[in-house]
Structure formats: C-alpha cells, structure tokens
Amino acid sequence: MPIVIDPKICREGCTICDYFCPGDIIYRISPKESPVVKYQDECWYCGICADNCPVDAITIVFPENMVNCQTDVRTLMGLPAQNVSRS
Amino acid sequence: MASLATNLEAQKEPIHVLETDVVIVGGGVAGCLAALGTTEVGARVVICDKCGLLERAGSVGGGTDHFTAVLEEGPEWDTPEYLMSYMPALLEGVADIEAVERLVQGLKPMVHLLEKLGVDFHDPENPDIPYYRHRAFGMPGAYTINFDGTNFKHIIGRSARRAGAKVLERTMVSDLLMVEGRPRGAVAFHIRTGDVYVILGQAVVIATGDANRLGKNASGHAFDSWHFPYNAGEGRAMALRAGARLANMEFVDSTLSPKGYSTQGLNAFVGGGAHFINALGERFMFKYHPDAERGRRSDIINGFITETREGRGPIYCDCTHLPEDEIRRLVNTLGVDRPALPDFFAQKKIDLTKEPFEVCVTEIASVRGGQPFRGSGVHIDKDACSSTPGIFAGGDCSTTSSGIAGATVMGHIAGMNAAHFALSQPKAKPLTSNEKDQIREMLYRPLRLREGISFHAFEDQVRSIVTDYVGYRREEIRMREGLKMLRTLRSQEDRIKAEDYHGVMRVNEARSIRINAEALAVSAIERKETRDGAAHLRLDYPKTDNENELRIIMVEQIGGELRAISRPTGLNPTPPPKKDIS
Numbered sequence: 001m002p003i004v005i006d007p008k009i010c011r012e013g014c015t016i017c018d019y020f021c022p023g024d025i026i027y028r029i030s031p032k033e034s035p036v037v038k039y040q041d042e043c044w045y046c047g048i049c050a051d052n053c054p055v056d057a058i059t060i061v062f063p064e065n066m067v068n069c070q071t072d073v074r075t076l077m078g079l080p081a082q083n084v085s086r087s
Numbered sequence: 088m089a090s091l092a093t094n095l096e097a098q099k100e101p102i103h104v105l106e107t108d109v110v111i112v113g114g115g116v117a118g119c120l121a122a123l124g125t126t127e128v129g130a131r132v133v134i135c136d137k138c139g140l141l142e143r144a145g146s147v148g149g150g151t152d153h154f155t156a157v158l159e160e161g162p163e164w165d166t167p168e169y170l171m172s173y174m175p176a177l178l179e180g181v182a183d184i185e186a187v188e189r190l191v192q193g194l195k196p197m198v199h200l201l202e203k204l205g206v207d208f209h210d211p212e213n214p215d216i217p218y219y220r221h222r223a224f225g226m227p228g229a230y231t232i233n234f235d236g237t238n239f240k241h242i243i244g245r246s247a248r249r250a251g252a253k254v255l256e257r258t259m260v261s262d263l264l265m266v267e268g269r270p271r272g273a274v275a276f277h278i279r280t281g282d283v284y285v286i287l288g289q290a291v292v293i294a295t296g297d298a299n300r301l302g303k304n305a306s307g308h309a310f311d312s313w314h315f316p317y318n319a320g321e322g323r324a325m326a327l328r329a330g331a332r333l334a335n336m337e338f339v340d341s342t343l344s345p346k347g348y349s350t351q352g353l354n355a356f357v358g359g360g361a362h363f364i365n366a367l368g369e370r371f372m373f374k375y376h377p378d379a380e381r382g383r384r385s386d387i388i389n390g391f392i393t394e395t396r397e398g399r400g401p402i403y404c405d406c407t408h409l410p411e412d413e414i415r416r417l418v419n420t421l422g423v424d425r426p427a428l429p430d431f432f433a434q435k436k437i438d439l440t441k442e443p444f445e446v447c448v449t450e451i452a453s454v455r456g457g458q459p460f461r462g463s464g465v466h467i468d469k470d471a472c473s474s475t476p477g478i479f480a481g482g483d484c485s486t487t488s489s490g491i492a493g494a495t496v497m498g499h500i501a502g503m504n505a506a507h508f509a510l511s512q513p514k515a516k517p518l519t520s521n522e523k524d525q526i527r528e529m530l531y532r533p534l535r536l537r538e539g540i541s542f543h544a545f546e547d548q549v550r551s552i553v554t555d556y557v558g559y560r561r562e563e564i565r566m567r568e569g570l571k572m573l574r575t576l577r578s579q580e581d582r583i584k585a586e587d588y589h590g591v592m593r594v595n596e597a598r599s600i601r602i603n604a605e606a607l608a609v610s611a612i613e614r615k616e617t618r619d620g621a622a623h624l625r626l627d628y629p630k631t632d633n634e635n636e637l638r639i640i641m642v643e644q645i646g647g648e649l650r651a652i653s654r655p656t657g658l659n660p661t662p663p664p665k666k667d668i669s
Contacts (some may be wrong), residue, residue, distance in 0.1 A: 019139040022148055023310070024278055024589055032374050033500065038534065040544070042310050044317070046349065047427025060427045062348065062437050063308070067434050069347030071305045073395050073447050076553045078565075 002043040002061060003050075007034040007056035017049040017058060091535075100281040100531065102523050105669070107131040107253065107288040108509035108641050109502070110273045112260040112322055114138065114247075115145020116240065117482025117498030118294035121501035122247035124502025132502075133286050134247065135258045135275050137317065137592060142244035145314035146296055146483075151236035152423060154208065155459070156194040157228075164228030167191045172462065172663050173227045178658030179618060180637040181335070184462045186487040186497075188203070189469040190460065193496035198232075201495065204246045208234045224381055226459075239491075246623050254283060259592045260321070261530055263291055263329045263478070264515075270477040271515040274526050278313030281588040283527050285518060290477045290509035292501045293465055294494075295322030297483040298603040300546060300596075302340075302451030303554040304348050309546060311341050313349045313449040316408045318452065319596035322484040327602060327644045331473040332652075334486045334641040335601070336467035337610035338456025338622040341559075343389055343404070346447035348431050351424035357381055359417040361406045363391070363445060365399040385457035385620030391448050392559050392621060414481055434560060451553055452602055453642045454483055456622035462488030466641055469669040471501035474643075479505045479510070486639075517614050532581070533594040542597040548576055548600050562627040570608040574648070576601055580632035606642045613651040614639045633660060644647055 003026065012029040022070070025041050026049060027034040034057075035044075045066070051059040065071075072081040090103055109125045111118045114136030125132040138144035157167050163171070170191055174184065184524045198208065210233045212221035213421055218319055222229040244566055257278050264271040265284075272287040298320025299312045310316040323333055342353045342362070346421070358378040375390030376382025391402055417441065421428045437444050453463050465473050465480035472479050481498035488497065518526075556569025580598050585591045617624050617630035637660070638653040 020143050020148075022138055022143070022315065023346070024137065024139070024592070039369060041308070042313070042593070044310050045350075045427050045431075046149070047422075047430065048143075050430075051149075051422075051426035056429060060430045061432055063306075063432050066306045066308065066311065066347040067431070069305050071307065071346075072148075072449075073305065073346075073400055076303055076305060076450075076554060076558075077392055078131075078558045078560065079396065085302060 001037060001040055002045060002063065003037045004061050005034050005037070006042050006057045010034045011055050011057070014054065016052050016054065020048050020052050022046065022048065050068045090365055100283050100527060102283040102285060102527060103286060104326045104517065105133055105253070105286045107286060108453060109135045109290045109292060109505045110286050110288045111135065111292045111294060111502070112273060112325065113145070113294035113296065113480065113484070114141045114244065114254070115296055116147050118145070118292070118493035119243040119247040119292055120495045120498035121292040121481055121502030121505070123250055124499040125506040126198070126250040127253060128503050128506035128510070130506035133255060133288070133590070134251045135255045135260050135273070137257065137259045137278060139257055139438065141248060141254050141256060142241040144244065145240065147240045148427070150240050151491055152199070154234065154236070154491060155223070155230050156198050156232060157191060157230060158198065162228065169231070170227065171293065175525060175658040175660050176224065176662040178458055180462050180658040181618065181656055182658065183468065183487060183640065184637065184656070186467060186469045187460050189500065190487055190493055190496050190512070193500065194492060197492070197499065197630070201243070203547065205242045206236070206239060208232050212231050224352045224378070225383060230412040237245070254662060258284060258593065260325070261595055263325050265329050265617045268330060268475065269512070274595070276530060276588065276591065278589050278592045283530065285523060285526065287515040287517065288509060289512040289515055290505040292505045293322035293326055293478065293480040293484055294482050294498055295320070295484045296310060296599065298323060298453040298464070299599055301453060301550065301604055301607070302558065303550045303551050304349050304450040305447045306349070309543060309550070311349050312452065313351065313413065314345060314452050314454060319594060320484070321449050321599040322480065323464045323606070324602045326473060326475070326478060326480065326597035327606070327649070329419060329478055330480050330644070331415060331466055331475040331477055332466045332641040332643045333524055333606050334640060335452065335456065335461060335463040336606040337614045337640060338458070338463055338619060339450045339451045339607065340454040340457055341451055342384060342624065343387060343391055343446045344449050345431065345435070346445040349449040350428055352421060352428055355420055355424060357418060359406070359413055361404050361408050362408070363446070364403050364405050365394050366401055367399055369577060383457055383620060385622045386449055388559070388621040389624065400611050401445050404446045405443035405445065406439040407441065407452065409458070411440065450550070451558060453607060455488065455617050458492065460487070460489045462486050467497070470504045471497050475575050477508055477657060482629070531591060533583055533591055535586035536582070536584045539582040540579060542583050542590070542593040545576070545583050546597045546600055549573065551605050553607065557604070557611055559621055559624060561611055561623070563612060566608055566612045570612065573601060573605045573608055609642050609649045609651050610640045613653065
C-alpha cells in the first residue's frame with residue numbers, strides 16, 4: 001500500500017488529503033473514519049498528502065518493485081532483456 | 088451481488104446545462120491565467136479541472152521555486168531582443184518564431200501582473216535583491232528568478248476564482264461540442280457523482296498540460312512517472328477530434344532518476360556536483376557533452392542510453408566526492424522537487440556520502456523534447472489560436488511553451504483572445520433533450536459494458552509499443568510496425584470498461600494516451616533526421632539535416648486516421664556571431 005494513514009493520529013473531519021491528492025485516490029467518506037486509499041495502483045508517489053497532513057498521520061511506503069527494482073534497463077530501450085527481468 | 092455497473096444502469100445521471108462564453112479545459116497554471124485573461128475582456132468563463140481544488144490543480148499544485156523572465160533591468164542580455172537573437176540557435180531552427188517572440192515579449196508584463204495578484208518573487212535567502220536570478224544551462228543570460236513559490240498556484244487559482252470564473256472541480260471535460268467546425272462548448276462530468284455538464288460557449292481554451300504514461304518505466308507501475316501522470320494528453324486528443332492540428336510530437340523527453348522511482352531531482356544532483364559513472368567506474372558523460380553532467384538533458388539521456396546499449400551499464404550517480412556540507416544541502420532540498428523523494432532514499436537505505444546509487448532513464452514523456460520555448464501538442468500561433476478558429480491553447484499541451492512562465496503568458500493570451508472571439512460570435516444554441524441523452528449514453532458507455540478490458544491492460548499495450556517500436560532509438564521499419572499496432576489498438580477503445588465515474592476518467596485518459604502515441608509515431612516517421620540528442624534519434628538517419636528538415640511537422644486527423652504535413656520554419660540555427668551560448 002503506497003499511502004498508509006494512521007487512524008490513531010488522523011484528525012476527525014479533516015479532508016485535506018482527499019482534496020489535495022492530485023489523482024483522486026484518497027477518499028474521506030466518513031468524517032469519523034480514516035480516509036480510504038481507494039485506487040492504490042494509481043498513486044504517483046508524490047507525497048503531497050503526507051506533506052500537507054496537519055498531524056503527520058500519513059507515511060509513503062514504496063513497494064518492493066520500486067525500492068528494490070530488478071528490471072533490466074535494456075528493456076526500456078526496446079532491447080531484449082539480458083538478465084532476469086523484474087521480480 | 089449486483090455490480091456497481093448494473094446499479095448505475097438503472098439510474099440516470101443528472102445533466103446540468105451551463106451557458107457561458109469561454110470554456111477552459113484544465114485549471115493548472117495556463118488555465119487559471121486564461122480565466123483571468125477572459126474576465127479582463129469581460130466575457131463569462133467556466134473552468135473545469137479533474138482535481139479537487141482549483142488552488143491545487145495541475146502539475147504546479149505543490150508549488151514552484153523558479154520563474155523564467157526577461158526583465159530589462161539593465162544588463163545587455165536582459166532584453167527580449169537579445170534573447171530572441173539567440174532563439175533560432177537555442178531551438179535548433181525548429182520553432183514557430185513569431186509565437187515564441189510573443190511569449191518572450193510577454194514575460195516582463197506577466198511578472199508584474201503576477202505581483203499584482205500577490206506573488207512575491209523575492210528569494211528568501213536574498214531578501215534585499217528584488218529578483219535573485221541565475222543562468223540556466225544553455226541560456227544566454229541569467230533569466231531564471233529564484234523565489235519561494237510554495238503558494239504560487241494557490242494565488243493564481245484564487246485570483247481566477249475571485250475574478251468571477253465559474254469553477255467546476257473534480258470535473259473532467261470528455262470532449263468538445265462542435266457545430267460546423269466551430270466550438271459550441273464542451274461536455275464534462277463529475278468524476279465522483281457522475282453529474283453531467285453540458286457547457287455551452289462560443290470559444291474553448293485547452294490547457295491540459297503534457298502527456299505522460301506513454302512509455303514503459305523501470306518499476307512497471309504505470310503512474311510512476313517523471314511528470315504528472317494525471318496529464319494524459321486529453322486536450323491534444325480533443326483538439327485532433329475537433330479538426331485542429333498538433334505539432335512537434337516527434338520530440339520526446341525523459342530524465343535520469345533513481346532506479347525504480349521516476350521523479351524530478353536530476354537538476355539538484357548535477358547542480359550539486361554529482362557525477363555519473365558506468366559499470367567500469369568511468370565518468371563517461373564527457374563523451375556526450377563537453378560540459379558532462381551539466382550538458383543538455385537530452386544529451387545526458389543519450390549518454391545513458393548509449394552506455395547501456397553498449398554493455399557498460401548499470402549507470403550510477405556518485406556524490407561521494409562532494410563535501411559533507413554540499414551533500415547535506417542536497418539531501419535537504421530533495422523534497423522540494425518531490426516531497427516523497429527523501430522517503431524513497433530512506434527506505435532504500437542509501438547514504439549519499441558512502442555509496443553511489445543506480446540511476447535509470449524514466450519513461451518517455453511528451454513535453455518539450457528538452458527545449459525551452461518549444462512544446463509538443465496543440466499547434467498554436469502568436470495569438471494562442473489553434474488551426475481551428477475558436478479553439479485556443481496554452482501551456483504544456485501546446486507548441487509554444489516554456490514551463491510555468493510560458494504557461495502564464497500563453498495561457499493569458501489564449502484567454503483574452505478566446506474572449507474576443509466568443510463575444511464576436513452568435514450564442515451557442517441549446518441542445519435538444521435527445522442530444523443530451525445521446526451525450527450521456529456515449530459518455531457512460533464504459534460503465535454499461537458487461538465485459539471488457541481494463542484501462543491498465545489497454546494502456547500497457549500502448550506503452551509497450553511506444554517503448555519497443557518508437558522509443559529512444561528509431562528506424563522507419565520498426566516505427567511503421569508500431570504505428571500499425573497503435574492503429575489496430577483503436578478498435579479496442581470501445582471495450583475499455585469502467586467500474587465507476589472515476590474509472591470513466593481513466594478510460595478517457597487511456598484513449599488519449601493511444602492517440603498521443605499515434606501522433607508521436609506519425610511525426611517521428613516523418614522527421615527523417617536526428618535532432619536534439621535523445622529527443623528524436625533515428626538509427627537510419629543519424630545526422631541532423633539542416634538542408635531539408637528545418638520544418639515544423641504537424642499531424643491532423645482525416646477520416647479517423649492521423650497524417651503528417653509540414654512547413655519550413657525559415658530559421659537559421661547558426662548562433663549569432665561572437666556570442667557564446669554554452
């Protein structure tokens with residue numbers, strides 16, 4: 001999950017992350033419940049939500065294929081892979 | 088359990104009809120300045136954006152830290168005439184020079200207009216200097232103003248709202264309404280509630296930014312892009328459907344980024360003194376540009392690709408030779424370009440003082456081909472008018488653009504001229520209820536599909552074709568194969584399924600990505616030379632051809648298919664004598 005929101009810290013009724021997310025990914029459906037990351041696979045990993053959260057309730061967690069990317073770079077240039085492709 | 092699609096089928100989304108003069112598609116920097124220009128002329132305006140808040144909308148929603156301007160403060164280089172004398176050389180002879188001149192002439196008045204709106208161009212670290220300026224690479228003067236623009240977009244969004252623009256947020260324009268070749272308004276929908284808006288107006292400003300998600304990236308995560316992934320070239324697609332031309336689509340952009348995360352930040356590293364080294368430990372960039380890491384971005388990318396193709400990868404970014412103070416400064420500023428970049432380094436456990444980190448080329452983007460003042464997209468003239476009367480464009484969706492500064496100037500011009508045009512035309516006629524029903528039916532067809540493919544699956548095919556057939560190394564046979572595949576893919580567009588209104592937005596984006604890719608392929612086949620480093624590199628035409636190829640390549644849609652046309656630029660790309668622009 002790219003965006004982790006700590007429900008213990010998240011402020012009731014605040015909708016900043018919902019409104020600021022440029023991809024329409026975070027939804028605060030109920031003021032009493034934490035916002036929902038509704039379209040996780042559409043996250044840009046910009047960090048605007050975490051950067052603007054007034055109580056620092058949001059952490060950006062990069063998935064394994066970003067942090068430990070194993071893609072053969074040649075495949076991004078239209079060439080066949082030489083090594084094992086990405087995990 | 089009944090699917091959402093089934094439930095949605097039973098209901099009918101409300102249709103709201105709005106009457107205005109000018110419809111602005113996109114509420115980023117260019118869109119907001121267009122709204123201001125429109126209201127200055129006294130026309131009514133509706134501005135639509137997919138974002139939740141106009142004040143944060145667009146790729147500059149998070150703020151900026153620089154603005155390019157000629158200010159006529161005294162130095163010889165600080166005049167529009169001086170900068171323009173270099174422009175044919177800076178743009179390698181391929182540009183619409185009259186439109187570029189209009190942009191350059193508009194920079195100083197724009198700075199003053201923005202100051203009136205509340206933008207403070209002081210640099211916080213140099214508060215006694217009115218404009219703290221530096222020279223960006225390749226420019227013949229110190230045109231870049233450093234300032235704290237954290238609230239830049241907030242200020243211009245608020246100004247557009249206060250000027251009387253009607254703002255529709257979380258609202259995507261799906262298409263323009265055209266009658267007898269003239270705009271009649273636009274169709275839009277709310278991406279959460281599904282409410283449909285039929286906005287009647289006599290002129291349109293397209294301000295939808297660049298086109299991303301076009302090529303494969305290292306992480307395989309589609310929205311992991313260097314530039315704003317929610318800009319998918321929709322405005323360009325609308326323009327084509329409305330009969331307007333695109334241009335410069337053959338030029339593509341990319342950058343180097345920590346492997347696995349496509350992000351801004353290259354300038355911070357090379358500006359701070361980082362080196363790129365290959366698998367042999369060689370600092371190789373001197374082979375590709377005399378200024379090595381500080382060369383043009385398109386030359387840096389070219390260097391990366393050549394080293395990798397010739398077996399000297401992986402490529403690393405090395406900061407270990409830098410003084411600790413410089414590394415600390417670098418680390419502290421990484422979040423300016425992308426707030427989550429420091430988190431990425433932390434999660435990767437990279438210590439810049441101790442080890443180099445692997446870098447990778449980012450996905451192909453359609454922005455400016457690495458050149459300032461020349462964009463790719465809707466072909467506009469000096470009045471920001473497209474080839475279709477009544478359709479105007481500004482910012483990175485258009486051919487005369489230069490980042491934020493270009494978007495402000497050309498957006499403002501687009502808004503004013505759209506207003507003049509709209510006020511000179513008879514009012515758009517209302518639609519019949521039958522026409523409105525048809526609009527809703529077409530718009531929400533992806534929701535009613537019982538079977539189909541996902542937008543992800545559709546887009547992945549486009550990205551593979553672009554990367555494998557029209558990517559960084561191009562040749563005619565491969566590109567023709569790719570173009571054929573992209574055209575075949577069009578038949579799948581009606582099968583892309585959406586689960587909700589947000590999904591309808593993604594379906595529209597996916598279709599736009601395909602047509603942007605097709606325009607890219609058609610243009611790249613037409614330009615039979617290599618130009619601007621990695622921006623357009625042909626293996627079958629490896630040299631720059633200033634004899635035959637100093638021309639603008641345009642694409643237009645005829646009978647559902649894109650075709651290329653061109654016209655000579657008439658420019659001489661030789662730099663002015665006795666002047667050094669390196």
